[in-house]
Amino acid sequence: MIEVSDLTKDYGRIRALAGVSFKVEKGEVVGFLGPNGAGKTTCMKIVTGFLAASSGTVTIEGKDVVEHGIEVRRRMGYLPENAPVYSDMTVGEYLNFIATVRDVPKDKVVQRIEQVTAVTGVGERLDQEIGTLSKGFRQRVGLAQAMIHDPEILILDEPTSGLDPNQIVEIREVIKELGKDRTVILSTHNLPEVTATCNRIIIIHRGSIAADGTPDQIQGLYGGGNTFLLEIQEQGGDALRAALSALSHVKNVIPLENKSAGQGAFRIEADGDVDLRPDLFRCCVKEGVTLIELRRERLDLETIFQRLTLQ
Numbered sequence: 001m002i003e004v005s006d007l008t009k010d011y012g013r014i015r016a017l018a019g020v021s022f023k024v025e026k027g028e029v030v031g032f033l034g035p036n037g038a039g040k041t042t043c044m045k046i047v048t049g050f051l052a053a054s055s056g057t058v059t060i061e062g063k064d065v066v067e068h069g070i071e072v073r074r075r076m077g078y079l080p081e082n083a084p085v086y087s088d089m090t091v092g093e094y095l096n097f098i099a100t101v102r103d104v105p106k107d108k109v110v111q112r113i114e115q116v117t118a119v120t121g122v123g124e125r126l127d128q129e130i131g132t133l134s135k136g137f138r139q140r141v142g143l144a145q146a147m148i149h150d151p152e153i154l155i156l157d158e159p160t161s162g163l164d165p166n167q168i169v170e171i172r173e174v175i176k177e178l179g180k181d182r183t184v185i186l187s188t189h190n191l192p193e194v195t196a197t198c199n200r201i202i203i204i205h206r207g208s209i210a211a212d213g214t215p216d217q218i219q220g221l222y223g224g225g226n227t228f229l230l231e232i233q234e235q236g237g238d239a240l241r242a243a244l245s246a247l248s249h250v251k252n253v254i255p256l257e258n259k260s261a262g263q264g265a266f267r268i269e270a271d272g273d274v275d276l277r278p279d280l281f282r283c284c285v286k287e288g289v290t291l292i293e294l295r296r297e298r299l300d301l302e303t304i305f306q307r308l309t310l311q
Contacts, residue, residue, distance in 0.1 A: 001025055002047065002153065002183070007056035009042050009207075016042045018207040020056070026152075029179035031194030032187040034204035035309050040187040041081065043204070044157050047185070048078045060153070074103075077151040081158040083142025087131030091122055091141055094130060095148060102149035116144040120174055136167030143174060154178060157187045172196050191302055201301075203308055210308040215301060220273050222308065223298030228276055229256075231265045233290035240287050241266065247283060249274045263292065 002024040009017040017039045024030050034040050045051035047058050049065040049072060058065045060072045086094055092113065099109045117123040120140040125133065130141060139159060146154060159175065160168045175197045178184060186198060194201055201218055203211040211218050220226075232240070244253045249270045256265040270276050277294055284291045299307075 001061060002185070003057075003059045004043070004047065005057045005059075007043065007046060007058065008054045009039075009046065009051070010054045016207055017046075017053075017056075020204070020207070020209055022202055022209060022212060024183060024185060026183055028200055029175075029184045029198045030186065030200045030202060031198035032185055032202050032204065033189065033191065033194050033305065034210075035189055038189075038204045038309070039207040040189070040204060041157055044078075044155055044185070044187050048076055048155050049073055050078070074149065075152050077146030077149070077154045079139075079142045079146045079154070079156045079159055081161055083138050084145070085130045085138055085141055088129065090127055090129055091117070091133075091144075092126035094141065095126075095144055098145045099148050104149055112148055112150065116147045119147070119177060120144045121170070134167070136163050136170060139163065139167070139171055140174065143171075143178075147178070151182070153183045153185070155185050155187075158189075159186065160188070160190065160193055168193070191305055195301060203305060205309045211304075218304060219298045219301065222304045226270045226273055226276075227297045228268045228270065228280060229265065229293065229295050229297050230268060230280055230284070230291070231263065231293040232284060233263060233292055237264075240264075240284075240289060243283050243287050244268060244280065247276065247279050249276060267297070 004020060004022050007017050007020040008015065020043060032040055042051065046053045047065065049069050060075060063072055065072045089097070095113045096109060099112060104112055117126065120143045122137060122140045122144060125137060130138060133141065156175065160171050163171065172193065175184065175186065179197065186194065188194060195215060200214055202209060211222060213221065241253050241255065244250060244266060249272065250268055251271050252269040254267040256267055268276065268280065277296065280294055281291065
């Protein structure tokens with residue numbers, strides 16, 4: 001488990017992190033999301049032990065990243081925003097070098113290189129100089145070096161930065177595959193990247209945590225309340241509105257204009273986070289009206305992200 005507690009980091013008069021705290025359980029794939037300059041990279045560098053915090057602590061399975069730096073780093077793989085590769089080496093030479101630096105046993109180096117290149121899709125490029133690779137393949141090589149020592153935790157900082165749309169899709173698929181058997185923290189400002197690969201989102205803004213939860217939880221908390229849109233074939237009128245209003249947890253029933261002749265629509269506001277769709281469906285059946293559409297209305301994650309980070 002990764003535990004970050006009250007982390008602060010100052011660069012002179014500028015406070016990059018202001019009391020950041022969160023936990024990441026074993027096996028989670030967490031998206032660390034925020035606009036440029038929010039403090040993502042600073043936080044990731046502190047978590048990996050590459051940068052000292054001004055105050056606060058980071059522990060991995062109970063071991064402090066400062067006091068037990070070498071031991072903790074052995075359990076981590078780190079891909080910075082700019083992949084740390086040597087352009088004059090071949091892919092095979094570079095991965096062999098990193099395996100040596102990472103203390104991979106000599107009798108397992110070949111096996112580990114085969115495994116990580118198979119996962120990242122660079123197995124056919126072992127004899128090619130890194131400097132001649134596309135940026136997408138250099139990112140794959142960067143992922144391979146982060147995995148060479150078979151770490152339990154992967155920290156990926158902007159892994160698709162500067163890639164074209166096809167390369168982004170390829171790297172996302174690699175990350176999803178990696179997340180099946182290890183803990184992954186993915187730092188990015190790209191919302192689609194997070195929603196495509198992560199099961200939990202932490203949004204950071206101006207050095208502080210603005211939101212933390214699954215996509216559904218964040219939409220529930222910041223998506224503008226618990227409302228439902230109901231569209232029916234008939235106008236429905238006062239009788240249906242009264243029946244809907246009588247349901248438990250319904251706070252308000254608002255008739256909506258519907259441009260389609262002979263159709264009606266209502267917005268139903270409910271208290272708490274109760275899912276009223278089954279009750280609304282049964283109410284329509286009981287009242288003998290034909291249901292065309294019934295859905296929960298919530299702000300999409302992109303709008304929520306904008307609202308949280310433009311304040």
